Amino acid sequence: MGSKNLRDLRVIVVGAGFAGLTAAIECRLRGMHSILVESHPTSRDYGDILDFSPNGGMHFERWADGKVVRKLMEVCLNDTDTLDYYKYDGTLLFSEPFLLKPEDYYRLLAGHRGEMHQIICDYAEEIGVEMRFGQKVVQYLDSDEKLGVVVASGEEILGDVVVAADGPKSLAREQVLGLPESKVNSGYAIYRAYYNLTDEHRQNPLMAPFCRKSPNVARLWVGSHLHMFVYSWKEGKDIGWVFTHKDDEDIGESWSYPGNITDALAYLDAAHFEPICKEIVRQTPPEKLVDYKLVWRDPLKTWLSPSFRSCVIGDAAHCHLPTSAQGACQAVEDGVVLAVCLERAGGDVPLALRVFERVRFNRSHVIHMSSVSVRDDYHFLDFESELFRENPGIISVPRQAWVLDFDARKDAEENFERLAEDVRSGRKGTLEELSLPAGGDFELENRDYYGPQKASL
16 A cells, blocks of 8 residues: 555544543644544543553643643542552552652553543544444454444444554454464453542441542552552542452453452451451442453564554553553553554555554563563562562552653654664564564563662661
8 A cells, every 4th residue: 555645634532531532632633534433422420530640640641741641630639649558458569759750741641441541532532533422343444445333323434544443353364364362361350440539438447548638548458379459549439449359260251240249358358368358349339330251361472463454552462461551551652652653654555553562562562471470479479588578569569661751742752763664575474573663571680660769677
């Protein structure tokens, strides 16, 4: 395919999660015709807590001269002093600044997923992204004659590039990449919930610390085969929590189930977690509790279709476990880099997608794989060991500089032409060899902390 005027370039994005939304917005901001196709009828107003680190939030900060990120911050933790780390029994191990750099105030976003999603959906619609909600994609088309998707009504939506951001249950993996279903139980699941705090909670001595108006609360408890995060914000009016636990049951067609309070409490009891954790779970309205199986998918060998006109991004390409603390940010980085590459390639879609893959592949892979090692650091920790006494930061949320202090847009801009020349010249090598270096790793001795201090007991 030759170059095409960007204003004529039809970019079909399947899936309105944060990868798809970012891709559609960034392409539209560069003058392309973004068509966002989503099976849900409205913006997703469900969910619980979600975090964006500075490497994700910086891209939101650039939208509408900062107006979007200011709206996001209104519904996020915006008055948080520390992230506090506890042993399962309630012993405070250490605290570290929640905001590691003052300039990141509008780049570090944590709050209710649905509220954040709605704000970004509103912005996408405002700038002219064609929003096709309530249309389920049942087939991907990628042939010499047709490129696009077929929705459940039978309508064909055709374009010049197809971006499948259709999540961990991706249909595109099968139809675009030709891969068989490969979901594997990671051996863990998460209970998660979000609910409103009331005057009754404020009178409860175990809940009262989370009902304070200021500052917001951010806590992590670590125990054997279980760790628990809790946030409270909006002046003590909202609380969200999630805990990861062992789960070896087979994965059914659904990975998400209504949770059972009694079952959740049993996990905390077995791991000897302190009464505060149990009370937070006990006070959860039953209808708000979700039991979500954590599915592991091995890294893909390629994100592109044989025609190089379709690709997968976000969870469809790299389904992170929550312990990477980077799933949403890596999705955003995908969307930004894809748009940069389409713009720099001047509408030459195969060139753009091949460069995009080489920009993103190694960085995403290393961060994806870290989610297993970080989880194991939490769950197999010996608090009495010399390793922990000397390196308490082993249980810190991963906040390495090479991950957080990274501008995906700048990186793509700076490296596009060199990688494009590799594609044009037919340079030989594996995808790993042809792609940009990841930039770092997660080995304890190599951790480059993004902030003013390391943890100490």
